[in-house]
Amino acid sequence: MKLLSLNLGRPKAVEYTDQPEGLTGIDKQPVDGPVRVAAPGQKGIGASGLAGDAVCDTRHHGGDDQAVYAFAREDLDDWARALGRPLPSGSFGENLTTEGVDVSGAKIGERWRVGSELVLEVTSGRIPCRTFQGHLGEKGWVRRFTQDGRSGAYLRVVEPGEIRAGDAIEILHRPTHEVTVALQFRAVTTERKLLPQLLAAGDALHPEATRQARQYIEKYGTAAHS
Numbered sequence: 001m002k003l004l005s006l007n008l009g010r011p012k013a014v015e016y017t018d019q020p021e022g023l024t025g026i027d028k029q030p031v032d033g034p035v036r037v038a039a040p041g042q043k044g045i046g047a048s049g050l051a052g053d054a055v056c057d058t059r060h061h062g063g064d065d066q067a068v069y070a071f072a073r074e075d076l077d078d079w080a081r082a083l084g085r086p087l088p089s090g091s092f093g094e095n096l097t098t099e100g101v102d103v104s105g106a107k108i109g110e111r112w113r114v115g116s117e118l119v120l121e122v123t124s125g126r127i128p129c130r131t132f133q134g135h136l137g138e139k140g141w142v143r144r145f146t147q148d149g150r151s152g153a154y155l156r157v158v159e160p161g162e163i164r165a166g167d168a169i170e171i172l173h174r175p176t177h178e179v180t181v182a183l184q185f186r187a188v189t190t191e192r193k194l195l196p197q198l199l200a201a202g203d204a205l206h207p208e209a210t211r212q213a214r215q216y217i218e219k220y221g222t223a224a225h226s
Contacts, residue, residue, distance in 0.1 A: 001169040003114055004073050005030045005089030005097035008053040016134020017057070025054030026135045028090035030097075033164025037118050039064050039157040049157050050095055057131070064156055065123045065206050070096040071152035072103040083138065093132065094152060101169055104150040104182045109204030111173040117161025119172065124206035125151030125185030151185040154206065177201055188212055196222045 007028035017024045025048070035053075040046030042063050047055035049067025071094035080087040089097035096114070110122045128151075133141040145151075179201040187194035188209055195216040198209055205213075 001098070001100040001171075003096055003163060003165060003167045003169055004099040006033050006035060006163060006165045007031070007090035007095055007097060008035065008050060009090075009093070011054045011056055014131075014134065017131045019057055021056070023054075023056040024131050024135070025056050026093040026131055028053075028093055028095065030089055030165065034162040035164070036160070036162050037068065037114075037120075037157060038160035040067055048095070053095060060127075060129065066154040067157050068096060068120055068155045069094050069126060069152060070098055070101075070103050070155060072101060072150075073097050073099050075104070075150045075152070091136070092152065093135065098169060103153050104180070104185070106153055106181050107175045107177065108179045108181065108184055108198075108201035108206075109173075109175040109177075110171060111158060112155070113170045113172050115161060115163045115167035117159065118157070118163050119159035119161070120155035121158050121204060122153050122181060123156050123204065124154045124209055125181045125188075126154060127151075127185075127189065146189050149182055149186060151181060153181045175201070175204070179205070184209055192216060 007030050009025035009028040011023045011025055012027050013022050014024055036051040037049050040049045040062060047058055047062040055062035071092050076087045106122045108122055112120045128142045128145045177200040179198055184198055187198055195213040198205055198213045
């Protein structure tokens with residue numbers, strides 16, 4: 001398991017974002033590193049956890065619970081075949097393009113060591129947005145990506161450190177619960193009846209998913225509702 005590509009984005013003016021300045025940092029490009037990774041601060045204030053990486057929409061991206069975004073190269077390759085076009089590492093706006101890691105099958109609260117110092121903790125899947133669709137230029141992309149269910153993973157920084165392309169990735173801790181990134185993603189998008197199950201992940205779960213799960217239980221209890 002390794003960090004195949006380390007990707008950073010710079011602010012770029014585009015027509016497909018609803019940001020007032022028209023800027024996005026989704027166009028991530030590979031760099032060799034080293035790059036310092038640390039907790040950036042709370043959502044709405046902090047941005048990316050990676051030094052030199054731009055997060056322009058701090059309402060929905062960045063912050064401590066979404067400090068780093070990872071996507072599997074194997075899943076990118078599947079999409080490249082499905083779309084009939086090359087998808088270089090960083091194409092999905094991911095900071096970490098991994099090799100040999102089941103990113104969407106990772107459990108909420110799973111901890112990874114990247115390189116010798118950095119420790120990350122899985123918090124949630126990535127919800128696709130209009131900017132993502134515009135960046136790829138694929139009609140109906142938000143729906144298609146959501147239906148596929150391989151969302152990639154957001155991670156928070158547990159121990160800061162420097163990383164570079166080619167670093168090893170080691171799973172330090174894998175929780176005993178069954179709440180994977182894929183299950184969490186389905187619960188907050190297409191299968192809301194799964195929301196109560198998310199609370200088994202405890203404090204590691206992204207606070208927004210925790211809020212949605214508790215609201216669902218208050219309204220419906222733990223019984224299945226669509």
